Amino acid sequence: MCTVCGCAEGEVRIEGDHHHHDDAAVHNHAHQQHNHAEAEVQAPAVNAEGDIHFGQGPARAHVPGLSQSRMVQIEQDILGKNDRYAAINRARFEAGSIFTLNLVSSPGSGKTTLLTETLHRISQKRRCAVIEGDQQTANDADRIRETGVRAIQVNTGKGCHLDAHMVGHAAEHLDELEGGLLFIENVGNLVCPAAFDLGEAHKVAILSVTEGEDKPLKYPDMFFAADLMILNKVDLLPYLDFDTEQCIAYARQVNPQIQVLQLSARSGEGMEQWIDWLEAKRGRLLQCRIDQLNQQIQQLQALL
Amino acid sequence: MHEMSIAEGIIQVLEDQAVVQSFSRVKAVWLEIGPLAMIEQESLRFCFEAVTRNSIAEGAQLQIIELPGEAFCMQCMRTVTINKRYDACSYCGSYQLQVTQGEEMRIKELEVE
Structure with a gap:
């Protein structure tokens, strides 16, 4: 289970154009266990032991940074x-x-x-x-x-x-x-x-x-x-x-x-x-x- | 009711930033909001969802980080926690408070692509 947003691997799904949590952000965690955000990337395969394999999709490889999702710090006043x-x-x-x-x-x-x-x-x-x-x-x-x-x-x-x-x-x-x-x-x-x-x-x-x-x-x-x-x-x-x-x-x-x-x-x-x-x-x-x-x-x- | 204007203000900031920081879609927005910021969170969520339709932030998640309210008491010279404008100093009961935190209403970070 992801400690940041609480989603379990079993919930990971590619639905329409993005992975969606009911109550948390669609976001991309810094850790490599899973990748929430991308539309194009296949869900990682999870075996019976809970190991996660990013390389089992059609491309046979997980390319870090394939998702273009990124965080932007802006610190802007809304009424600015x-x-x-x-x-x-x-x-x-x-x-x-x-x-x-x-x-x-x-x-x-x-x-x-x-x-x-x-x-x-x-x-x-x-x-x-x-x-x-x-x-x-x-x-x-x-x-x-x-x-x-x-x-x-x-x-x-x-x-x-x-x-x-x-x-x-x-x-x-x-x-x-x-x-x-x-x-x-x-x-x-x-x-x-x-x-x-x-x-x-x-x-x-x-x-x-x-x-x-x-x-x-x-x-x-x-x-x-x-x-x-x-x-x-x-x-x-x-x-x-x-x-x-x-x-x-x-x-x-x-x-x-x-x-x-x-x-x-x-x-x-x-x-x-x-x-x-x-x-x-x-x-x-x-x-x-x-x-x-x-x-x-x-x-x-x-x-x- | 001004939460709609606030939500529109957020979209404007996102659209401006999209040009500056070269992104085409906003997937999540983190806001910092203090208890004295005159924002009703549920109302803001409702308005945000409404105004983000057909925008670069359609479907974006809104995350609200609540900041505590703080004030400096002019009487007992201490920093105290406040939640409302008319809260008294929790030590001496004075209303001579200078708000030092809690009026924030800003976009902290975005998840974009």
Whole structure:
């Protein structure tokens, strides 16, 4: 019996085009007792004593390496491709000093309302644009456009999240956004978008108080990936049993560094702090960019 | 649900590698997956089988190597084992943990021809 995969010689068979284990890999062991993988090679003959003879097939010889099967070490991250696209997006956003946020939440948390109210407050003095992700319809992009801000709808079709490649294509349509803000409203889904970096500066998780306060524990990956949690619809708190302190404690249990803002996009309560947060983070990004450029200028001047 | 995207990501890596490393068929794929990688193994197996049809990896076996999750506790300065994002330090109960292993999701090796 093979100690690697547990198959016994009696199971060795050439069936169709390959030898097949029910529960293990089709693979080629380094040892020479038997050779699992090849289509062309005859099964070795096994006599009553259990000796194995590779030379008893039609060719009368076993040629080592006749099977072309080989092992390849690759050590590649499965999401490496997405991450490479995300890096390209991030470089593009940094070069244009565009402050980019990836807004994530479950459906119905009020992302689009938060966005439209945010845009009403800042789009007069800051360049803004929105990339809207939904499985279907351009309804959300239409709502954004009503505020006078450019919006690009990305329909993911059957997809459950935006990926960096989609965002890269959408961003190609956003010219003249230098120094501005780009909001990416992800597909309403607290699971999958956590895994896909889009090139944003921060993920912002929006949780409405009409949901359970234990959402950060139920969907920990998302709250771990986010730098800011917004508790939305706080104007409804008097009618609900939502335990705000407990919710924040759960979020910090998953992500001790997460920042928290409480607001109601509808009533306007707390919106000022959110706008301040945006301005402060955007200012920091611009300052970093200025420092970078100054450093470059100094380096070039030193070359004169 | 994003396991389908992950499975498609695997196929893309295999197709890219097929050109680089000159192979035409993938017979087995070994993945390393940590407990914090947001992957449901059964779902991934299902999706992998679906997306490998009519590809260079049709019928390929998917082997999953489970890596343990590890974190460094900022309070008691020790490395502890974790399985979930919200696990506490098993020594001091703190949540101030820095994950050091467990987010892996990578293709380790392939059997090809």
